[in-house]
Amino acid sequence: NRQLVLATRPKGAPTRDTLTLKETTIPTAGADQMLLRTEFLSLDPYMRGRMSDAPSYAPPVEIGGVMVGGTVAQVITSNVDGFAEGDFVLSFNGWQDYALSDGTGVTNLGKTPDHPSWALGILGMPGFTAWAGLTRIGEPKAGETIVVAAATGPVGATVGQIGKLLGCRVVGIAGGRDKCAYAVNELGFDACIDHKADDFADQLGKATPNGIDVYYENVGGKVLDAVIPLLNPNARVPVCGLISQYNATALPNGPDRMNWLMGQILRKKVKVQGFIIFDDFGHLYPEFAKEMSAWIETGKIKYREEIIDGLENAPEAFVGLLNGENFGKRVIRVGNK
Ligand code: NDP
Secondary structure: OEEEEEOOOOOOOOOOOOEEEEEOOOOOOOOOOEEEEEEEEEOOOOHHHHOOOOOOOOOOOOOOOEOOOOEEEEEEEEOOOOOOOOOEEEEOOOOEOEEEEOOOOOEEEEOOOOOHHHHHOOOOHHHHHHHHHHHHHHOOOOOOEEEEEOOOOHHHHHHHHHHHHOOOEEEEEEOOHHHHHHHHHOOOOOEEEEOOOOOHHHHHHHHOOOOEEEEEEOOOHHHHHHHHHHEEEEEEEEEOOOHHHOOOOOOOOOOOOHHHHHHHHHHOOOEEEEOOHHHHHHHHHHHHHHHHHHHHHOOOOOOOEEEEEOHHHHHHHHHHHHOOOOOOEEEEEOOOO
């Protein structure tokens, strides 16, 4: 049973010393337990927060503890009602080949789900995050302009596509020409701007001639800087993530612009609301699942996955995710023997 455990708390970006691969014996299911074999491990930006012991909405992984993570697994042996050998499940095994579970928080996906790994993306936490943050906090109305960065990732791509279904103008922001072309040509965004371009802020202004009504915040940093002056009166800003800051060790230099920002929020009457998906919107999950499944079945929402083989490759793949090396939802096919 291979396990990736937290060896040190990273300062800045995680390195190859952050996690170590450990071999342990495969556990045996006791009474009221089942043994799960991890098939797919989700890589998500929030995992950077769990490596750190800075105060957060969830406790950090302990040093020496198995790194946490959402997984799709198969039931190997079961003493838990409602779960039988061979069932696929959505579980929270973490970064390891095998885990025991008593069934708490585990969802049975059946013996032959069409796309088991999608439960980690479009049909799971990131898809739900996009849907709830946009519709419940962003509250877009037809004809309004939505801007979203990390536009080809599982959250951003879904935000933009839902925005189009609701009749909005959608402008994405992504890293590089290929991602931007994909957002426009495949996902149907009206425009997509490369945040690495020197004239990024100018281009964003030109792509939003009627201003910005909903800024779905995924990244912070210079994207946020460019967006704030373009916000319309009564704009809404669901604060979902700030990935440009996750590896930061200090605040950026420069004049203190806190009061300028608050002035913008005040004068434009902007609603800025942070959220943690299951804390705030867990009760809406069934409604999301129903609506999203229908959109996928009818081809209204597209989904792009990037599958990387081998649990041993997860640490490097995770560092790459924070840097924008992923193109679509990054999932590890664990490949245990
Ligand atoms: P993605 O797969 O989109 O991966 C992150 C992307 O962020 C990268 O691919 C990269 O895309 C972009 N990025 C990284 N650094 C920067 C930077 N400095 N400036 C601009 N963009 C950058 O991730 P997810 O879709 O899974 O998550 C998106 C956001 O949603 C994250 O911030 C995450 O923490 C947050 N989240 C929040 C939840 C909540 O409950 N609040 C739940 C789930 C996710 P590119 O190359 O295009 O720049």
